[in-house]
Amino acid sequence: xxxxxxxxxxxxxxxxxxxxxxxxxxxxxLGGFYSEAHGVSADGTVVVGFxxxxxxxxxxxxxxxxxxxxxxxxGGPFSDxxxxxxxxxVVVGYxxxADTLQRAVRWVGGVPxxxxxxxxxxxxxxSVSADGTVVVGYxxxxxxxxxxxxxxxxxxxxxxxLGGDTSIxxxxxxDxxxxxxxxxxxxxxxxxxxxxxxxxxxxIDTLGSSLSIARGVSARGDVVVGxxxxxxxxxxxxxxxxxxxQSLNGLSGFTTSxxxxxxxxxxxxxxxxxxxxxxxxxxxxxxxxxxxNQVYASLLTDGSRLAAALGISPNxxxxxxxxTNAATGRTEAYLLDTGVPRTGDVNRDxxxxxxxxxxxxxxxxxEGYRNEDLNWDGVINDADLLIVLLNFGQGC
Numbered sequence: 001x002x003x004x005x006x007x008x009x010x011x012x013x014x015x016x017x018x019x020x021x022x023x024x025x026x027x028x029x030l031g032g033f034y035s036e037a038h039g040v041s042a043d044g045t046v047v048v049g050f051x052x053x054x055x056x057x058x059x060x061x062x063x064x065x066x067x068x069x070x071x072x073x074x075g076g077p078f079s080d081x082x083x084x085x086x087x088x089x090v091v092v093g094y095x096x097x098a099d100t101l102q103r104a105v106r107w108v109g110g111v112p113x114x115x116x117x118x119x120x121x122x123x124x125x126x127s128v129s130a131d132g133t134v135v136v137g138y139x140x141x142x143x144x145x146x147x148x149x150x151x152x153x154x155x156x157x158x159x160x161x162l163g164g165d166t167s168i169x170x171x172x173x174x175d176x177x178x179x180x181x182x183x184x185x186x187x188x189x190x191x192x193x194x195x196x197x198x199x200x201x202x203x204i205d206t207l208g209s210s211l212s213i214a215r216g217v218s219a220r221g222d223v224v225v226g227x228x229x230x231x232x233x234x235x236x237x238x239x240x241x242x243x244x245x246q247s248l249n250g251l252s253g254f255t256t257s258x259x260x261x262x263x264x265x266x267x268x269x270x271x272x273x274x275x276x277x278x279x280x281x282x283x284x285x286x287x288x289x290x291x292x293n294q295v296y297a298s299l300l301t302d303g304s305r306l307a308a309a310l311g312i313s314p315n316x317x318x319x320x321x322x323x324t325n326a327a328t329g330r331t332e333a334y335l336l337d338t339g340v341p342r343t344g345d346v347n348r349d350x351x352x353x354x355x356x357x358x359x360x361x362x363x364x365x366x367e368g369y370r371n372e373d374l375n376w377d378g379v380i381n382d383a384d385l386l387i388v389l390l391n392f393g394q395g396c
Contacts, residue, residue: 090132178221
């Protein structure tokens with residue numbers, strides 16, 4: 001009996017150890033030649049994006065447990081999924097209706113819900129809050145112009161513009177209160193904006209250029225990432241915080257773009273290009289550039305390459321995007337489990353111990369959407385405490 005118990009404990013420890021090792025999973029396609037992953041759930045078990053089908057049209061997908069499932073349309077040929085709630089249950093994007101019009105959609109249980117427009121025809125949903133109740137994107141007005149929207153409880157709110165004729169919302173904070181995106185100003189320049197509930201749309205900066213776009217925002221809305229255009233008209237990634245915009249470098253100083261950011265704002269993902277204009281998935285940790293192809297070279301077979309990183313889990317552990325899978329010869333969506341932080345490692349020191357336990361207990365009952373909120377449900381509670389206890393001693 002002791003031997004059996006020892007074997008069981010040993011296998012459990014081995015399983016935990018293996019779970020912390022970096023892993024790359026190619027997600028395949030819906031039968032076609034191409035797929036991209038755009039968003040990932042907090043625990044890395046659900047991935048969303050789009051894929052071409054064997055019949056030709058592309059469809060949004062929800063991937064879980066190794067199975068890629070096509071998301072229904074509104075009666076038309078196409079759909080695409082851009083984001084997923086923290087628990088993986090709510091997906092947002094767009095779908096075509098029977099009149100072949102593109103509409104902003106929220107899928108719950110796989111069933112698509114048309115979020116409507118501002119009396120126009122078109123719409124698209126780009127992002128969703130952690131609990132799935134707030135959605136942002138753009139919708140068309142009756143005059144043909146498009147406006148950034150924030151949807152909640154069936155109501156579609158027009159966020160306006162910076163004085164121009166267009167605005168698009170690309171991301172929303174975990175609690176749904178902060179929205180970021182792009183808008184034209186009165187001079188018809190495209191500028192990154194940050195909008196806060198009960199506030200107004202604000203131009204956050206351009207580093208002296210005429211163009212900037214906000215693509216992602218941290219859990220509490222205090223860190224914004226995206227791209228700007230330098231004096232040579234090259235696209236560069238940026239990170240904005242405390243009214244300061246920082247340009248982010250990539251390979252050889254060429255094109256960079258930031259697509260998403262971790263919950264605490266410390267890890268940014270996107271892409272960079274080289275001298276041959278080839279795309280490489282990029283990660284910036286506290287502002288320092290990393291080529292994911294170099295960092296995780298051991299996971300890539302000869303000829304495979306991660307081209308872009310488009311989504312990241314709140315804790316920064318799981319990264320999704322698309323690249324070249326040499327085994328199939330296709331461009332495919334991927335899920336990269338970096339193995340860091342360990343499950344239950346609140347302070348990110350590689351060891352799940354008393355310090356992590358104390359962090360949960362000290363903040364017990366407080367508002368979540370921060371590192372202590374391990375399951376990302378909006379509150380620091382028993383569930384987070386249990387995660388630490390179940391993983392106690394890992395890495396120590």
